[in-house]
Amino acid sequence: EAAVTQSPRSKVAVTGGKVTLSCHQTNNHDYMYWYRQDTGHGLRLIHYSYVADSTEKGDIPDGYKASRPSQENFSLILELASLSQTAVYFCASSDNGGPYAEQFFGPGTRLTVL
Amino acid sequence: GDSVTQTEGLVTLTKGLPVMLNCTYQTTYSPFLFWYVQHLNEAPKLLLKSSTDNKRTEHQGFYATLHKSSSSFHLQKSSVQLSDSALYFCALSPMNYNQGKLIFGQGTKLSIKP
Numbered sequence: 001e002a003a004v005t006q007s008p009r010s011k012v013a014v015t016g017g018k019v020t021l022s023c024h025q026t027n028n029h030d031y032m033y034w035y036r037q038d039t040g041h042g043l044r045l046i047h048y049s050y051v052a053d054s055t056e057k058g059d060i061p062d063g064y065k066a067s068r069p070s071q072e073n074f075s076l077i078l079e080l081a082s083l084s085q086t087a088v089y090f091c092a093s094s095d096n097g098g099p100y101a102e103q104f105f106g107p108g109t110r111l112t113v114l
Numbered sequence: 115g116d117s118v119t120q121t122e123g124l125v126t127l128t129k130g131l132p133v134m135l136n137c138t139y140q141t142t143y144s145p146f147l148f149w150y151v152q153h154l155n156e157a158p159k160l161l162l163k164s165s166t167d168n169k170r171t172e173h174q175g176f177y178a179t180l181h182k183s184s185s186s187f188h189l190q191k192s193s194v195q196l197s198d199s200a201l202y203f204c205a206l207s208p209m210n211y212n213q214g215k216l217i218f219g220q221g222t223k224l225s226i227k228p
Contacts, residue, residue, distance in 0.1 A: 004157070031214055040123070042203055042218035043158070050213055058215070090157065097214040099146040099207040100165060105157035 003027060004106035006091050012112045019078040021109050023091030031094045032074040033103065034058070034066060036087040043090065049074055050097055081113045116141045118206045120219035127194055128227050135189040135222045137178075137204035144209035147180055147187040148216065152201040161189075161202070199226045 003026045013019045025032065031050050035043040045058030047066035055066040063085060065077040078085055088110050092103040117140045127133055139145060146165045152158040162173040164180045164187065171178055178189045187204060204219040 033215075035218075040220055042118075042120075042220045043205075043216075044218070045215055048213060048215065056213065094214050099209055099214065100163065101214045102160045102163070103214065103216065105159070107155075107157050 004091055004093055004104055006089075006106040006109050008109060009107065010110040010112075012114060013078075013081045014114055015082060017081050019081050019085075019111065019113075021076040021078075021089055021091075021111070023074045023076075023106055024072055025074075025091075025093040025104075025106075026072065027093050027095065027104060028071070029093035029095045029104075030071065031097055031101070032068065033092045033094075034064075034074070034076045035090045035092065036060070036085075037090060037108070038087050046076065046089075081111075083113050085111065086113045087111060116143075116206060116208050116217050118204050118217050118219035120202075120204055120222050122222045123220070124223045124225065126225045126227065129196055130193050132192050133190065133194050133198075133224065135202055135204075135224065137187045137189065137219060139185050139187065139204075139206045141206060141208040145180070145182070145185075146207040146209070147178075148205040148207070149176070149178060149187075149189050150203045150205060150218075152203065152221075154200070158201075158203060194224070194226050196226050196228065198224060200224060 049068040091106040149161040150158040
């Protein structure tokens with residue numbers, strides 16, 4: 001079965017600090033995604049990537065950067081963390097970019113910015 | 115623009131009763147619809163999906179029918195179990211979306227009582 005792991009599973013950060021969230025997949029999938037989950041908003045796409053060394057902006061990219069150094073790894077970077085970035089972050093992967101493709105999610109990272 | 119609406123934030127039911135979770139969508143393109151389920155402290159997982167108008171799709175006792183005439187994809191089950199307690203997300207992938215991007219609804223929390 002597909003395997004997507006995330007680290008850390010939870011983190012407390014200070015306002016203005018730098019935060020890096022990591023995602024690793026062993027599915028041999030080309031596509032990877034970062035979402036944030038807020039109560040009442042469902043999941044919203046931040047950044048995604050369909051090939052190593054390339055990333056694309058999603059629907060809410062402001063305040064976030066992404067890095068895809070290899071097919072297996074995809075990081076989300078908050079250069080200057082803010083209170084509004086407190087949320088649960090999910091990474092996902094899929095084997096193709098078709099509209100019917102299933103996405104496989106990691107367990108999530110709970111980020112609290114104080 | 116494209117969007118997904120789930121009208122119920124929380125649905126509480128007694129075990130054994132039927133359930134219907136509402137999902138409507140908006141898009142000008144041919145739609146692909148998904149239901150993802152997220153159990154407590156777990157990753158979201160695909161429950162079922164469809165792109166065929168008026169065809170019932172079933173998985174693990176849940177079923178849904180895509181109705182393009184009413185832009186709906188409601189999730190149903192005839193008899194809920196305690197293990198069905200979870201967060202349910204409806205998601206849309208319009209035909210024009212490449213790279214497999216999804217638009218999620220706000221989510222419906224289903225809570226089953228003994």
